Amino acid sequence: MIALSLVPTASWYLILSAVLFGIGTFGVLVRRNPLVMFMCIELMLNAVNLSFVTLARQLNDINGQTIVFFVMVVAAAEVVVGLGIIVAIMRNRSSVTADDLAVLKG
Amino acid sequence: MPLAGSMINLVFGRKLGDPRAGWVATVATASSFLITVLAYFEMLGLASEERSHVVSMFSWIQVGSLQVDLAILADPLSIVMALFVTGISTLIHLYAIGYMHGDAKFSKFFLYLNLFVFSMLMLVLGENLLVTFLGWEGVGACSYFLISFWHTRNSAAVAGKKAFVTNRIGDFGVMTAMFLAFSSLGTLSYGAINESAHSGALAPVTATAIGLLLFVGACGKSAQLPLYLWLPDAMEGPTPVSALIHAATMVTSGVFLMTRMSPILHASYEWAPTVIAVVGAATALYAATVAVAQNDIKKVLAYSTVSQLGYMFLAVGSGAYVAAIFHMVTHAFFKALLFLGSGSVIHGMHHEQDMRRMGALRKVMPVTAFTFIIGWLAIAGVPPFAGFWSKDEILLYVYANNRGLYVVGLITALLTAFYMTRQVIMVFYGQAKWNDHSAEHGAHGDLTPHESPKVMLAPLVVLSVLSVVGGAMQLPFGKNFNFLERWLAPVVEESEAHIQDTWAYQNKYLLLVVAIVIAAAGIAASIAVYSKSLFKVVEPKVLEQAWYYDNAASRVVAGPGAATFNFIAWVDANIVDGIVNGVGELIRSIAGSLRRVQSGFVRAYALLISLGALVVLAWFLLRGIML
Amino acid sequence: MEFFVFVCAALMILVGAVGVIARSHPVHAALSLVLTLFGVAVLFVAQDAHFLAAVQVIVYAGAIVVLFLFVIMLLGVDRVENLRTEPLTSQRPLAIIVSLGLIGVLVAAFVRGSDALHERGEGINIPDLTTGTDANTTQLAESIFSRYVVAFELTSVLLVIAVVGTVLLARRTKTVVAENPK
Numbered sequence: 020m021i022a023l024s025l026v027p028t029a030s031w032y033l034i035l036s037a038v039l040f041g042i043g044t045f046g047v048l049v050r051r052n053p054l055v056m057f058m059c060i061e062l063m064l065n066a067v068n069l070s071f072v073t074l075a076r077q078l079n080d081i082n083g084q085t086i087v088f089f090v091m092v093v094a095a096a097e098v099v100v101g102l103g104i105i106v107a108i109m110r111n112r113s114s115v116t117a118d119d120l121a122v123l124k125g
Numbered sequence: 126m127p128l129a130g131s132m133i134n135l136v137f138g139r140k141l142g143d144p145r146a147g148w149v150a151t152v153a154t155a156s157s158f159l160i161t162v163l164a165y166f167e168m169l170g171l172a173s174e175e176r177s178h179v180v181s182m183f184s185w186i187q188v189g190s191l192q193v194d195l196a197i198l199a200d201p202l203s204i205v206m207a208l209f210v211t212g213i214s215t216l217i218h219l220y221a222i223g224y225m226h227g228d229a230k231f232s233k234f235f236l237y238l239n240l241f242v243f244s245m246l247m248l249v250l251g252e253n254l255l256v257t258f259l260g261w262e263g264v265g266a267c268s269y270f271l272i273s274f275w276h277t278r279n280s281a282a283v284a285g286k287k288a289f290v291t292n293r294i295g296d297f298g299v300m301t302a303m304f305l306a307f308s309s310l311g312t313l314s315y316g317a318i319n320e321s322a323h324s325g326a327l328a329p330v331t332a333t334a335i336g337l338l339l340f341v342g343a344c345g346k347s348a349q350l351p352l353y354l355w356l357p358d359a360m361e362g363p364t365p366v367s368a369l370i371h372a373a374t375m376v377t378s379g380v381f382l383m384t385r386m387s388p389i390l391h392a393s394y395e396w397a398p399t400v401i402a403v404v405g406a407a408t409a410l411y412a413a414t415v416a417v418a419q420n421d422i423k424k425v426l427a428y429s430t431v432s433q434l435g436y437m438f439l440a441v442g443s444g445a446y447v448a449a450i451f452h453m454v455t456h457a458f459f460k461a462l463l464f465l466g467s468g469s470v471i472h473g474m475h476h477e478q479d480m481r482r483m484g485a486l487r488k489v490m491p492v493t494a495f496t497f498i499i500g501w502l503a504i505a506g507v508p509p510f511a512g513f514w515s516k517d518e519i520l521l522y523v524y525a526n527n528r529g530l531y532v533v534g535l536i537t538a539l540l541t542a543f544y545m546t547r548q549v550i551m552v553f554y555g556q557a558k559w560n561d562h563s564a565e566h567g568a569h570g571d572l573t574p575h576e577s578p579k580v581m582l583a584p585l586v587v588l589s590v591l592s593v594v595g596g597a598m599q600l601p602f603g604k605n606f607n608f609l610e611r612w613l614a615p616v617v618e619e620s621e622a623h624i625q626d627t628w629a630y631q632n633k634y635l636l637l638v639v640a641i642v643i644a645a646a647g648i649a650a651s652i653a654v655y656s657k658s659l660f661k662v663v664e665p666k667v668l669e670q671a672w673y674y675d676n677a678a679s680r681v682v683a684g685p686g687a688a689t690f691n692f693i694a695w696v697d698a699n700i701v702d703g704i705v706n707g708v709g710e711l712i713r714s715i716a717g718s719l720r721r722v723q724s725g726f727v728r729a730y731a732l733l734i735s736l737g738a739l740v741v742l743a744w745f746l747l748r749g750i751m752l
Numbered sequence: 753m754e755f756f757v758f759v760c761a762a763l764m765i766l767v768g769a770v771g772v773i774a775r776s777h778p779v780h781a782a783l784s785l786v787l788t789l790f791g792v793a794v795l796f797v798a799q800d801a802h803f804l805a806a807v808q809v810i811v812y813a814g815a816i817v818v819l820f821l822f823v824i825m826l827l828g829v830d831r832v833e834n835l836r837t838e839p840l841t842s843q844r845p846l847a848i849i850v851s852l853g854l855i856g857v858l859v860a861a862f863v864r865g866s867d868a869l870h871e872r873g874e875g876i877n878i879p880d881l882t883t884g885t886d887a888n889t890t891q892l893a894e895s896i897f898s899r900y901v902v903a904f905e906l907t908s909v910l911l912v913i914a915v916v917g918t919v920l921l922a923r924r925t926k927t928v929v930a931e932n933p934k
Contacts, residue, residue, distance in 0.1 A: 027758040030866055032795065035762050037858035039769055039788075041851040046773035048732050048847035054824060058772050058785045061816065065792050068808075076799045084801050084888075085895045091804075091811055092907045096914035098816050102823050103918030109827055110924075728843060735850045742857045749864065 295345015343379030364468030402442025409435025542647025
């Protein structure tokens with residue numbers, strides 16, 4: 020096998036989480052379907068969770084994992100509310116994209 | 126106090142009605158007079174250096190380096206002014222209760238009168254130029270209100286406007302002087318300005334500029350050439366107004382201002398006070414000549430006021446500040462007396478003002494006649510009445526300063542005696558001419574003049590007493606008698622001309638006699654012409670029309686003047702407003718283009734947010750790298 | 753061994769992420785998301801965060817994605833999105849710049865700060881796996897319920913509020929019901 024002696028250092032994990040975060044950002048900015056935008060936000064949150072856990076192991080501190088715990092809880096709550104809003108807006112219109120909700124036009 | 130009276134009349138005037146509103150106003154003024162008297166006695170008890178107190182009520186303006194308080198300066202000069210302002214105002218208020226009886230706007234009249242007294246007090250008691258200016262404008266505005274009080278009469282409304290506009294030209298001078306004072310000295314307070322003028326910190330150029338600009342303002346307010354135009358027309362107002370404003374108080378505010386700023390005049394170039402003296406003398410002579418040919422009883426007195434004010438400025442210009450104040454006070458006494466007396470005559474003659482239709486009134490209105498005669502003797506300069514002493518004092522200083530102006534002053538004194546005697550003869554002696562035109566007055570029936578009510582006569586009596594004894598303030602018989610000079614010394618000492626070692630001073634008794642002779646000559650000449658008909662009456666039309674000055678002035682203002690004003694108005698509307706509006710338009714268009722950023726698309730906002738976040742992160746990172 | 757796990761999980765994550773942003777059908781995107789979440793859970797286990805891995809699978813992959821799918825299905829928002837066009841010009845290029853920039857900044861930050869990361873001995877040591885199968889859970893529980901108990905309570909309140917709020921938001925008003933007599 021290629022180099023089983025290579026041990027992934029913390030930096031690898033962190034770089035991975037950075038890449039995941041960037042992909043998530045791109046998705047939020049480019050996709051127009053509100054639900055898919057939400058999923059991309061979930062990607063970003065997961066990237067952050069990953070980096071927290073990595074650092075917790077790196078620094079030998081359990082607080083990193085505690086933070087991740089709370090992030091997950093809050094993310095769940097946020098998803099619930101966000102989907103509720105989408106449902107409320109899109110109930111009567113079948114195909115809605117984020118661009119149709121341009122009521123705040125100046 | 127007068128402000129309170131004015132406010133009460135404003136609110137309750139209509140309900141109080143006639144005459145209670147009048148009593149409210151009179152009580153208000155009288156109480157301020159009492160307060161002033163108390164302050165005077167308190168001040169007497171202090172040593173002469175300590176007699177200047179500043180009471181600061183509140184800090185009015187505080188912008189950058191400009192700090193102006195609403196402060197009151199109580200020193201000998203302001204107390205003198207306040208005393209006679211409030212005293213004479215009280216008497217005139219009392220008089221007006223009777224005079225304005227039956228008028229529909231009775232309470233409004235007293236409202237304005239009280240407001241006027243308040244403004245005048247602000248003027249004289251102010252500690253800095255700005256408070257005085259507040260009072261200055263206030264008296265101008267009240268004068269406008271009161272002159273055009275019977276505003277339904279077209280001539281009255283026009284006269285009010287004329288007074289206000291002419292005053293405004295003078296006010297421009299005062300404002301420019303204030304700006305100059307502030308820019309050169311950084312303060313508007315009298316104490317500071319006079320201090321710096323004394324100590325020589327004020328350059329002669331600046332002092333001259335400030336002094337002459339203030340004099341321009343004084344010309345407007347005190348009716349000197351060329352801004353005297355409004356005073357004769359101001360006779361359209363009710364007689365108490367003429368008495369209060371145009372004889373005793375407002376017109377003297379110019380003299381007061383000059384005296385207050387006497388250190389500035391002292392610090393200016395030699396020729397600056399001479400300019401003032403020349404203008405004063407010219408005005409005095411000019412007005413006296415015109416007064417000879419006037420037929421309206423009040424117009425004679427109006428021109429006489431202009432003439433006497435000219436005397437006061439002549440005194441100021443000759444460095445005789447004490448004499449100017451002295452003459453101001455005595456003039457207030459006898460001129461108010463004369464005006465009120467003429468008001469009594471007008472009232473008794475059922476508002477007839479033409480002297481040619483009067484005559485032999487002393488039989489019908491004895492008290493009025495008696496008091497009027499006392500006023501006449503005072504103004505003509507007959508000893509021992511007040512006017513003689515003050516006029517003589519002025520002539521003394523003028524002689525020491527400039528012989529030519531002295532001659533002018535003498536001629537004016539002659540003319541003063543002449544026209545005043547003429548007035549007395551036409552009104553009170555001679556044949557009764559009021560019956561000739563009684564048929565023309567129609568509905569009144571028999572036009573028999575009657576004596577005025579007591580409430581009008583009482584002030585006349587008081588004023589006549591003052592006219593007799595007022596001279597005692599400053600007698601030239603030696604150190605023991607010059608009360609006024611010693612009282613005002615702390616204020617004007619350094620600027621007062623010192624003439625102790627001139628020929629004039631050493632021979633002052635000789636000059637005294639000359640003055641008496643001149644007065645007698647004037648009276649005799651007048652009697653000869655008008656009473657005994659020894660000589661022909663010479664009243665050329667040019668004098669009656671005031672040397673056609675008024676007509677010339679109106680033509681200038683209407684022609685080139687109006688064109689200039691229109692041009693300036695155009696500049697203001699188009700250029701100045703254009704710049705202001707242009708800035709607004711520019712901002713509007715910028716905002717219009719920026720508005721398009723708010724596209725309403727959430728994703729665009731998200732993009733911008735993330736861009737911003739990226740920038741912030743990069744900045745922190747770079748900072749970390751740099752460090 | 754860890755290397756092998758890392759590579760597999762990383763592949764799962766990246767493939768899933770790209771799938772989320774690239775698939776035009778929302779249901780496909782949701783399934784890609786599940787793939788990513790699994791990858792993250794694997795990495796959690798590799799990092800000795802066992803409890804969190806379990807929570808990740810149960811809550812994230814099990815509940816949240818299911819919720820997404822419910823909404824997609826119920827609302828019929830399964831129209832295929834046209835990914836070829838972009839109504840807002842310059843959105844895509846700028847988005848690429850932003851995301852690449854973010855990645856770059858973060859990576860730079862990590863690289864720069866990697867010195868600070870290699871200091872062991874801070875905080876509480878993670879107990880060895882041999883001391884008990886629930887060692888991680890125990891330690892995490894100890895941390896949550898002692899130091900962060902207030903935050904814990906507040907988040908539970910937050911959850912309640914979220915639920916109540918969403919129920920209110922998504923409620924059908926009476927007029928809509930009356931509109932459909934059939």
